[in-house]
Amino acid sequence: MRKEGPMILTVISSLVVVFSQYFFLGQKWALMNSVNNWFLISYSIALALGFVNLTTIHFKYIQRKREGWFYSIILLVCMYGYLVLGLIQTQNGPQFDWIYVNAYSPLGATIFSLVAFFITSAAYRAFRVRTKEATILLVCALFVMLGRAPIGDAIWGGWSAFVSKWVMGTMNVAGMRGINLGIAVGGFATALRIMLGLERAHIGGSGTQ
């Protein structure tokens, strides 16, 4: 039953969603509202589950003194310290809020800012005219990059903006729509397989049947 139970739950849940979305009675009974509420509650439970899971994993790292175990201590101290502070002060507590805004926020901004440097370096190392395709990619990238900055207008007048707009609005859109349609069809097929019980990777099975 360890695998059948979750699979039966998955099938029943998906049938309820289909019934509430595609059938008149489902819409009349506003079944979807209840389903959404179930989801929000499950979401919160999953968060607690993640908390327990993270604790178990990092506790084991510390016990076995694995490489980088010191960082596990930092993680657990931050996680539980912040949890306790939040429970005492609630989400609007001054220190609870201060730590989030003044520690987490700058850290997030710093990490993202570093990406700019990596992109600069990666562009220099990766953009080589090795093949015809790579050359086309390089030329397009340069036009779009310069076309999106005022310097492009200063160098080529309206031409860089025109080329940039054409690449973004014609070539890019054609490609992106194809990709998006492919993703949507793939998503639908996967959803159908999960509903029919053919896809079992999410319950720890071998994947497909």
Added chain:
Amino acid sequence: MERLMKIDRRLLYLVAVVLVAVTVFFPLGLPVSVSKLAVQTYDAIQNLPDNSVVFVAPMYDPGSAGELSPMLKAMLYQCMERKYRIILGNTSWVLGAALAHDIITPIAQEFNYVYGTDYIEIGSKPGGPIWMASAKADLPGTAIVDYNNNPVGQYPLIQAVPRLTQEYVAAFLVLDCGTPGAAEWLAQITQGTSIKLIVGEIQMSVPDSMTYVQSGQYNGMIAGSRGCAEYEQLIGRPGAGLKSQDTMSVIALMVTLFIVLGNIGYLTRKK
């Protein structure tokens, strides 16, 4: 010449830092032309009916604040100049609500907006697309409390907007940097309704979002910091978006130059 292929990355970083610092202190003041897309975006917001309710969703975190916070600021200025009522809130982007709080508070004071009547901050809610769908059916029941942890049901603005449907909301302004983002608001709420969906995107997301603009599913888009600079000119309030354009220019030029140098080195070696 082969050395041109192997320029130390630390030198690239150093040049980038110096160029950014120089342009911050000594701006070039290059003119920024305004695109049709920026005008379309400006018009989409400007032409909403008087006294409209707009839902502003800052779906981002500090990593994208450099690009999206100036957009949010500019959008709020335009909305308040038009005297729209504003519901500010998001789902799944916790820090977005905090960042937006710091932006909307001084602007609301400037325009004498009354909290709870002219604008409200419902904060950040968990649940992503599911929260959106729930709020569409019952906003006060799903938002429950505002940013300051007070019950939302007591505020006249929320009483006037029981659901996120076209009868109550004229537009969604979504500042978007990932998932869940504008595409989820489209799928859950605005698709098939008369509600306008206007987005502000980080440059990285523009290629994907361009497809929605062309199909008419997004009624406007501020495309990256360049788009923000254009939009700031249209609302007549030059801000951080416009200031960043000189830095954008010199970095774009620097990257182009290094790519050209690298390729000269590559072609020389090939021969």
